[in-house]
Structures are given as C-alpha cells and as structure tokens.
Amino acid sequence: MPLTQHTATPHRNASHPHAAAPDRRQSAARPLTVALVGIDGSGKTTAASGLTTHLTVHGPGAQLLSNPSGRSWLGRWSARTGLALPASLAEGVETVLRAANVVRAHAKAASYGAVTVMDRHLVCQEVTRQTRGLDPNGVLARGLRWLRRSLRDPDVTVLLDVSAETALSRVDARGLDSESLSYFEDARNAYLACALTEGWTVIDAEADPERVLSQLDAIIRAALDGGTALAR
C-alpha cells in the first residue's frame, strides 16, 4: 500500500520544560508546525529537543510536542510484569495512543503563536504498520487514513534520513529495544517513498547533531520567511 500524507526571552511553562511562550516582540511571526519523522534511531527526539531549545533561545519561540505510541511504556510494563500483550492487541493500543496524541498535539499547536515542533506524526504509525505487514484495509488502518485527511497537515514535515545500518547501531547502543536490519531497511524505504510523494524535505541525519540542527533551523527560517506557514 503506498503511503500518502494527505494528509528571546522565553517564559518557561512549569508543566512542560520545553514549552516556551512566544516572544511578544516576535510573535507577529505566523505560527508554524513542523513534524520530524524517520525510522527509529534517526535522531528525531534529539533533533526535536535541540531545535526547540534553539528556537526558544534565538526566537521566535517554540514548544515541543511528542506524539508517542506508548511502545516504550508497553515495553517497560512487559519487563516489569513478565506479561506481553498479543502483537495485534499491542499494535492496536499503539495506533490508538498515537492517534490520540496527535489529535491533542494539533489542538495545542492551533493555539500556540510560534513554532510547534512535533516529534513523530501519524505517518510514523502507518509506516510501522506497513513494515510489520499489517492489513492496510483494517479498521485501524482506515481510521488512520481518515484522521490524516481530517487533520491539517503540518506546515513542514522533515524526514530525518539515516541508513538502516546507522539506525541499527544507534538503537543497539541505546539499549532500550532491538529491531532487525531488514526492518529498518523496509521502514526507511517506506519513508523515502512517502517523502517523494508528499514533497517532504529530506535531510541527511547521519551528520553530527549540530549539523542536523543547523539544517533544521535553515528549513524553519525559510518557511517562516517564505510564508509556508498559513495565516490562522
């Protein structure tokens, strides 16, 4: 199934350390939502956090919203209890949680005056499902597609691209979970196909974190300057 995406002086928010109120002097900048996507280990969380801090310090302000599926939570629960959900049930839970988190993030982004950085988006779950060979016409798959059509696309979606080998070595070094090289290869190909169809920006995320950050900063500045962000 081909995947398509139809889809300063910061004031710290005590409830979210990465949320900063937009600088009033600069909040004339139109709000912009950027979603970072890519295979596990591509550096989304590292880049999203660095970008949010950078935009908070240098303007125009940013908030970081993660869109997790609860995989790490489920993994920890399994390790603690010695229980494991059947794969299909676990996948269902992940899909529902991802969808709920994305809906909540979009609601928060809509009322935020500066840059919202999203770590993952709905397409991540679609790529995961496709790579795992799940039914593309099941209720959850159709629900994800409906949600993508219903929600406004992020203004900018950036694919952090790394080789399957790099992803595998980073994920192995992190030691939280494990995946096979072929899983990463398939998932990477699915993301690249999607980027081509949707015209996403693809960046080389093999580079060191500072270089990744400077590429992202340039993309955001161009989008803010060039009017990619739509007036709301």
Ligand SMILES: Nc1ncnc2c1ncn2[C@@H]1O[C@H](COP(=O)(O)OP(=O)(O)OP(=O)(O)O)[C@@H](O)[C@H]1O
């Ligand atoms: N540009 C980089 N160069 C080298 N190592 C990196 C880079 N970016 C991230 N890493 C490291 O790779 C590992 C995975 O990074 P991170 O958690 O940011 O990736 P992710 O895409 O969010 O992964 P996942 O989707 O599995 O949560 C971490 O140990 C991180 O320190």
Ligand SMILES: Cc1cn([C@H]2C[C@H](O)[C@@H](COP(=O)(O)O)O2)c(=O)[nH]c1=O
């Ligand atoms: C594949 C897989 C991943 N994890 C961990 C590794 C990542 O940090 C997060 C990604 O989670 P998300 O909710 O999909 O954003 O989950 C894991 O714990 N177990 C796994 O099998």
